Amino acid sequence: MPLEPARLTLAADGTPFSPGYGDVYHSAAGAHAQANHVFLAGNCLPDRWAHRAQFVIVETGFGLGLNFLATWLAWRDDPLRCQVLHFVSLEKHPLAAADLARTHAAWPELALLADELCRHWPALEEGAHELEFDAGRVRLTLHLGDAVTTLPTLDSRADAFYLDGFSPAKNPELWSPALCQSLARLAQPGATLATWSVAGSVRRALAAAGFAVAKRPGFAGKRQMLVGRFGAADLAEQR
Ligand SMILES: C[S@@+](CC[C@H](N)C(=O)[O-])C[C@H]1O[C@@H](n2cnc3c(N)ncnc32)[C@H](O)[C@@H]1O
Structure with missing residues (x-):
């Protein structure tokens, strides 16, 4: 079934903005730096994938x-990288290929990988699409x-x-609490999580699903972000 593609506009400061959701796609303070700070460092990457045969990342909202491009670049740059990096991402309103290419132009350091992604970008049909890169x-x-x-x-782990x-x-x-339970069902023991949101409702839903969570210093203007570990008793707060 064809999906409704994302409607993409730009906020006053040029940050990609979704009129449908009334929110920006990334921090105005730096998209690539935010991905590295919140999602990679928040999950202790690249360290955690070192020497592994496979490492699986699940993302809500492609x-x-x-985040995929930043992770792929970090993997390429890491001599200790895992054999296979499997990035599983879910998206309800995918971008049309032309919009994707247009937004990627803002990150010249990711250009090679972004071109590859755009070349493989699937038709916007509901269901699973398997894309492969780097052999x-x-x-x-x-x-x-x-x-x-x-x-x-x-059935990802x-x-x-x-x-x-x-x-x-x-x-x-x-x-939602139900969505956090769905994440927990997929979590390997010790699986980590990271997000820029420290909303109380999110912390409670993740904790109820079995993730120990703790705040960490946030990116740029944000005071805090959230990290978590599945099945851990506790995570030390860090200021
Ligand atoms: C902040 S953006 C994600 C940015 C992205 N991770 C990146 O690296 O560019 C949030 C995304 O969540 C998607 N989304 C919102 N509700 C969703 C749902 N119920 N299922 C799947 N995707 C959803 C939106 O369409 C949007 O693309």
């Missing part, structure tokens, strides 16, 4: 693909459709989660 060592499974109904059907829906106030379905 959006512009920035199959980087796999992207793109689940196009609603994460709320798709997550409970997945996640080592790390990137929680990157629009803000919980504007996109509550991607942060």
